[in-house]
Amino acid sequence: MSEQDITLDEAAKALPAGAALSWGLVKPSQRGPKREMSIEQIVQTAIDIADKDGLAAVSMGRIASALGFTAMSLYRYIPSKDDLLILMQDEACNFPLPPERPASEWREGLREYVMGTINVFRKHPWYGDIPIFGIPITPNNLRIVDWALRPLREMPLNDYEKMSFVLLLSGYARSCGMIQRDIDRAVQAGSSEREFGGLNYTAALRLLVTQEQYPNLQPLIMSGVYTEENSGENPVGNDLDFGLERILDGIEQYLNQKKQADIDQ
Amino acid sequence: MSEQDITLDEAAKALPAGAALSWGLVKPSQRGPKREMSIEQIVQTAIDIADKDGLAAVSMGRIASALGFTAMSLYRYIPSKDDLLILMQDEACNFPLPPERPASEWREGLREYVMGTINVFRKHPWYGDIPIFGIPITPNNLRIVDWALRPLREMPLNDYEKMSFVLLLSGYARSCGMIQRDIDRAVQAGSSEREFGGLNYTAALRLLVTQEQYPNLQPLIMSGVYTEENSGENPVGNDLDFGLERILDGIEQYLNQKKQADIDQ
DNA sequence: ATATACTGTTTATATTGTACACAATTTACT
DNA sequence: AGTAAATTGTGTACAATATAAACAGTATAT
Secondary structure (H helix, E strand, O other): OOOHHHHHHHHHHHOOOOHHOOOOOOOOOOOOOOOOHHHHHHHHHHHHHHHHHOOOOOHHHHHHHHHHHHHHHHHHOOOHHHHHHHHHHHHHHOOOOOOOOOOHHHHHHHHHHHHHHHHHHHHHHOHHHHHHHHHOHHHHHHHHHHHHHHHHHOOOOOHHHHHHHHHHHHHHHHHHHHHHHHHHHHHOOHHHHHHHHHOOOHHHHHHOOOOOOOOOOOHHHHOOOOOOOOOOOHHHHHHHHHHHHHHHHHHHHHHHHHHHHHOOO | OHHHHHHHHHHHHHHHHHHHOOOOOOOOOOOOOOOOOOOHHHHHHHHHHHHHHHHOOHHHHHHHHHHHHOOOHHEEEEEOOOHHHHHHHHOOOOOOOOOOOOHHHHHHHHHHHHHHHHHHHOOOOOOOHOOOOOOOHHHHHHHHHHHHHHHHHOOOHHHHHHHHHHHHHHHHHHHHHHHHHHHHHHHHOOOHHHHOOOOOOOHHHHHHHHOOOOOOOOOHHHOOHHHHHHHOOOOOOHHHHHHHHHHHHHHHHHHHHHHHHHHHO
């Protein structure tokens, strides 16, 4: 083994098992029977189940039986269910990125990043249910972070400023992703069921949110904007764009300030 | 019963059980033995456990035995554990708000709101682990939303714009809250353990995040900014403020645009 | 007084994640 | 070739957990 292999081995030990697996830091076994499954297969099966029936439906037993094996067989591939969740989360981020744009189109580039991130929540409604274990450290997740940084590359910003912008944008994308997911679910459930099944809480909140207790919120409850009952009138896509443009404006203004400061100096 | 009671009853049925409980929409029972516990007591006990040992440590059995009762006794107060989580989440938002500021100090008002929200994550590290069930509908949660809307009240914005700003700020607060929580945890674990216990992944990522695969991220990994190893040098509090100021700038610019458009017209 | 509704408890069940020992299988080494 | 070692999938077992159901005691309404 070369010296680099040793350090990669150490890296594997330093990372959580799921992360180490996602980086492929597992030496393939030499002896013993051939494997009948693969990590990719297991993760994909788990994702299929989660896509169909939600994250709560993902159990070791169900994954295994979907593949025609026993629950315990999975532990020959993945040390624990938590590690499987990490792998699922990373795999959900494994999609092709759009081509790079010229630096002048940074706003459009960042818009693409945010929309792409939101899309993960729509494609995999369970994505936001996976508990967060600190900053992203898995390969596809980091590819997304790299994507976010792409339009910022040529900007006159230090690393802290760049990270702050990524934090800003990714947090916004997450919030919108969760909301978008909820709306998708409600639409899928059907408006009739929404009305009677209690998914629409507008009527209840109109009673409970009083003018005295909630002077600022109450008008939004009354107008129905808070519960977004008429999402056809004002599609949330627009809401989402609106907030994003404010962030981009804030970034642009900071860049202009900095540019001005350079000229003055 | 008056007509209003009836509609409140209907409201109780329309809401999830946890939410109905949080609004106090439960008729006190007339007959039978006196209750030996209270919902408040149960929720507080659950919060104490979560504060101490994390959300995963909160089980019906543990809560009950902490109170000197059996697990099943809790079901006389709360229909399910999911409902208990809703109650915990709402209770974590039950704290006094700062006094209102003049409309001119809207930036400071919004800063207070964001910092206050982040503080919930620091005070209750489990807060972000509770799964989100759609938009907030519980009383203390809505009080927080009302708080966010307070500095926006006098602004020339329609309801959609106000909601968008709240979404923007609350999403940012959540992101920062989660990160701040992780940092608090790491600090509490101690830097020595962080170095050897694997909480600091810097070394591993330096190996794995290559220039070719991650051209934009790699410099931030190398400088250590991504993993925030030197959070003393550039305290995250500042990172956090930085992003917030960009949001506020974006909002301010929009207000100025609108004002300008009014003058032109 | 008595029926009724409620209390906390006991018992039981279904679902999980996963530890452990086993037999079969493939490879490395002698 | 033959044997030892490592690895595979499996069967069994266990512990934790949420919660359903039946029960005996208790406070109130009639």
